[in-house]
Amino acid sequence: xxxxxxxxxxxxxxxxxxxxxxxxxxxxxxxxxxxxxxxxxxxxxxxxxxxxxxxxxxxxxxxxxxxxxxxxxxxxxxxxxxxxxxxxxxxxxxxxxxxxxxxxxxxxxxxxxxxxxxxxxxxxxxxxxxxxxxxxxxxxxxxxxxxxxxxxxxxxxxxxxxxxxxxxxxxxxxxxxxxxxxxxxxxxxxxxxxxxxxxxxxxxxxxxxxxxxxxxxxxxxxxxxxxxxxxxxxxxxxxxxxxxxxxxxxxxxxxxxxxxxxxxxxxxxxxxxxxxxxxxxxxxxxxxxxxxxxxxxxxxxxxxxxxxxxxxxxxxxxxxxxxxxxxxxxxxxxxxxxxxxxxxxxxxxxxxxxxxxxxxxxxxxxxxxxxxxxxxxxxxxxxxxxxxxxxxxxxxxxxxxxxxxxxxxxxxxxxxxxxxxxxxxxxxxxxxxxxxxxxxxxxxxxxxxxxxxxxxxxxxxxxxxxxxxxxxxxxxxxxxxxxxxxxxxxxx
Numbered sequence: 001x002x003x004x005x006x007x008x009x010x011x012x013x014x015x016x017x018x019x020x021x022x023x024x025x026x027x028x029x030x031x032x033x034x035x036x037x038x039x040x041x042x043x044x045x046x047x048x049x050x051x052x053x054x055x056x057x058x059x060x061x062x063x064x065x066x067x068x069x070x071x072x073x074x075x076x077x078x079x080x081x082x083x084x085x086x087x088x089x090x091x092x093x094x095x096x097x098x099x100x101x102x103x104x105x106x107x108x109x110x111x112x113x114x115x116x117x118x119x120x121x122x123x124x125x126x127x128x129x130x131x132x133x134x135x136x137x138x139x140x141x142x143x144x145x146x147x148x149x150x151x152x153x154x155x156x157x158x159x160x161x162x163x164x165x166x167x168x169x170x171x172x173x174x175x176x177x178x179x180x181x182x183x184x185x186x187x188x189x190x191x192x193x194x195x196x197x198x199x200x201x202x203x204x205x206x207x208x209x210x211x212x213x214x215x216x217x218x219x220x221x222x223x224x225x226x227x228x229x230x231x232x233x234x235x236x237x238x239x240x241x242x243x244x245x246x247x248x249x250x251x252x253x254x255x256x257x258x259x260x261x262x263x264x265x266x267x268x269x270x271x272x273x274x275x276x277x278x279x280x281x282x283x284x285x286x287x288x289x290x291x292x293x294x295x296x297x298x299x300x301x302x303x304x305x306x307x308x309x310x311x312x313x314x315x316x317x318x319x320x321x322x323x324x325x326x327x328x329x330x331x332x333x334x335x336x337x338x339x340x341x342x343x344x345x346x347x348x349x350x351x352x353x354x355x356x357x358x359x360x361x362x363x364x365x366x367x368x369x370x371x372x373x374x375x376x377x378x379x380x381x382x383x384x385x386x387x388x389x390x391x392x393x394x395x396x397x398x399x400x401x402x403x404x405x406x407x408x409x410x411x412x413x414x415x416x417x418x419x420x421x422x423x424x425x426x427x428x429x430x431x432x433x434x435x436x437x438x439x440x441x442x443x444x445x446x447x448x449x450x451x452x453x454x455x456x457x458x459x460x461x462x463x464x465x466x467x468x469x470x471x472x473x474x475x476x477x478x479x480x481x482x483x484x485x486x487x488x489x490x491x492x
Contacts (some may be wrong), residue, residue: 028052342413
């Protein structure tokens with residue numbers, strides 16, 4: 001059996017980093033970890049070929065080579081997934097599909113032959129047994145969660161590593177919280193299930209042996225969901241593993257209560273983490289209560305962010321507009337919060353209701369559901385009818401993005417962050433591609449760009465005040481170019 005593992009293209013969003021990746025001549029942020037994990041579960045005598053359409057093309061030669069196609073996608077890849085499936089079917093290939101997109105709306109893809117819905121560690125062996133014996137069903141639905149000890153190491157040998165800016169591993173699934181708009185608990189449950197430290201170390205060691213020294217993203221939706229296991233097992237093991245090794249800084253997603261645990265922050269930094277993404281959502285207390293974001297309530301969120309930054313962890317933030325309790329003043333409060341917090345990478349999107357969330361169910365009951373969620377965090381669109389009205393929400397959203405990514409405000413925010421940040425010792429090595437990225441930034445941002453005055457101000461300030469942070473300052477300047485380009489192209 002010759003199997004194509006197909007990952008459809010992402011649209012151009014904040015998360016794509018498409019316009020920043022051009023500076024380091026990379027095609028995509030990271031490879032599709034889910035498909036690489038599925039690949040490790042397929043029979044050893046099958047021939048496999050990964051086609052990540054974010055890093056390369058799905059060619060006619062690929063389709064002619066294959067006997068079957070496995071497709072995985074998220075909701076934001078809906079359109080591209082439909083196109084990829086259509087090409088596979090036109091080439092006469094049976095299609096097996098799984099992942100969040102198909103778990104949410106498999107009925108919209110009638111061309112797919114087999115759906116394996118849920119966690120592959122549980123469902124894939126059942127499908128493969130039926131497939132071998134010619135009795136494969138169309139839909140396999142998960143009835144239980146997998147234990148992470150059952151999850152194999154990804155097939156890194158299928159990846160062209162030089163096409164990616166980072167690699168990815170997964171330590172845990174599940175989240176103890178219950179945010180109304182989030183579908184993570186519907187997919188993975190509330191109990192954080194974790195891999196052993198030895199599993200993670202083995203995966204990292206595989207990457208290290210292959211020569212990888214760049215960033216590694218822990219894709220967990222909340223790495224600190226099981227703090228005890230993290231502090232007693234994984235982080236001490238990572239600290240030991242790092243001795244006599246260079247590079248490979250880590251980033252991940254956590255909840256804001258990380259700020260409450262100084263020991264945990266210290267261990268994370270010592271283990272090699274230097275960035276965390278946090279769903280802050282909104283500075284409006286009533287909106288936090290509305291969406292059951294209890295972990296963010298009754299806190300000084302700006303103080304928490306700065307505490308995490310001073311510990312050595314750059315905070316990237318997710319923000320949402322369009323809650324029922326948002327008002328006309330929310331837009332200005334959102335801008336003020338982000339500027340004062342020094343969150344440079346501020347992903348601001350409109351509230352959407354994905355299937356299987358409590359928000360989706362409430363919008364159906366209230367007759368306010370407008371259609372399917374796009375999963376896109378930068379399109380001025382939502383699938384719910386907001387209480388403030390669509391036009392008012394869209395206008396406010398555009399004003400927030402225009403302010404945040406206007407060069408003067410963006411570079412001011414970079415400086416606010418750099419003044420607070422205490423960088424860890426572990427950093428990715430400064431290779432030739434990063435040096436070329438700096439030279440390209442001089443031309444595109446410092447000479448040709450509208451932000452050239454702010455760019456040179458940042459360069460000079462960092463060189464004289466915080467010279468060790470100069471590579472990070474250039475990276476953030478390049479990020480700003482990406483964010484502004486996305487806003488100009490897709491929000492207006």
